[in-house]
Amino acid sequence: MLELINIDVELEGDNGWDKVLNDINLSLERNKIYVMTGPNGGGKSSIAKTIMGIHKPSRGKILIDGIDITDMSISERARRGIGYAFQTPARFKGLKVKDLLNLAAGEREIDHCEILYNVGLCAQDYLDREINSTFSGGELKRIEIASLLARQIKVALFDEPEAGIDLWSFQRLTETFINLHQKSDTTLVIISHQERILRLADVVIMVENGRISEITNKDKILEEISQLDTGCEHRDNCGKGVMEYADCIR
Ligand SMILES: Nc1ncnc2c1ncn2[C@@H]1O[C@H](COP(=O)(O)OP(=O)(O)OP(=O)(O)O)[C@@H](O)[C@H]1O
Ligand SMILES: [Mg+2]
Structure with a gap:
């Protein structure tokens, strides 16, 4: 349904151009849950932003239902049913929560209360509230997730929804x-x-160093997590206070 074929992405950083994604190949099916994980800075958000059209690939193609969307704008992709909830959401200043949800829903009838309830917010407190700097990071994050839930969507990309x-x-x-x-x-x-x-x-995608290092199932990853030794082999010797222990594992 959504395919990424040989995708490279280069972005301009402080010291010139960096290749942040390297030969990404992915094939995502309808009605499946993909969890993308891996170390910080590995390229997960960059993959999501490339699917959304925020980053343009320097090589490769993106197809949705067989249609090439590589050169399509963000809004064209949104019309085709792709949505991205940012890791750090922007503030839609001046808009009421209700208006934001209505904008997201378009022609579609939505139950505002249910949507806000689903992200743990009480509709009574939030529907008529204007989105501005008084919102906490966690509130903003939940409102952004709610705006994705309000949409009829084919591919929903949630970037660290748990954060905050x-x-x-x-x-x-x-x-x-x-x-x-x-x-x-x-x-x-x-x-x-x-x-x-x-x-x-249903499927776990491991992303490291700008590449997909593994596409696997959750059982394997959960087993690896359970076997992780999160401590340090010198733990018994470094003994004394938390700070020393932190130094030791660093
Ligand atoms: N706009 C940008 N310009 C230049 N480099 C960037 C830009 N955005 C991200 N990068 C670099 O691309 C790499 C991948 O970043 P990305 O945000 O995709 O990682 P991530 O896997 O989402 O990490 P995290 O788990 O910390 O959110 C990092 O080295 C980052 O510094
Ligand atoms: Mg990220």
Whole structure:
């Protein structure tokens, strides 16, 4: 349904151009949950931004239902059903939460209360509130996720939805992903470092050093996590206070 073929992406950093993605090949099917994970700086957000059209590849092609969208704009891709909830959301200044959800929904009838409930927000407190600098990071993040849920969408890209979200809302969000998966045809791509999100995955995509290092199933990754030795082999000797221990593992 969504295919990335031999994608390279180069971005201009402080010291010239960096190749941040290297020969990315992915084939995503309808109604599956993909969890993308891997070390910080590995290229996960860059892959999501390339699918959304925020980054333009220097090589390769992106197809949706067989149609080449490589040169299409962000808004054209949005019309074709691709949506991206940013790792760090922007502030849509001046808009009320209700207006943002209506804009996202377009012609579609939506239940505002249900959507906000699904991201752990109380509609009464938020629907008529204007989005401005008084919103906390976690509130903004949840409103951005809500605006993606309001859309009829083919491919939903959630970039670290857990970041800044309290435990209670996170539990609700996890259930929301399961519901979305069960009730729609949407392909979910969730970028996450959370074990609870990994457990939702049909397929786990490991991204490291700008490459896909592994495409696997959750059982293998969860088993690897359970065997991780997060400590340090000199732990018994470094003994004394937390600071020394932190120095030791560094
Ligand atoms: N606009 C940019 N210009 C230049 N380099 C960039 C830009 N955005 C990201 N990079 C670099 O691309 C690499 C991949 O970044 P990316 O944000 O995709 O990683 P990530 O896997 O999402 O990491 P994290 O888990 O920390 O969110 C990093 O080395 C980063 O410094
Ligand atoms: Mg990222």
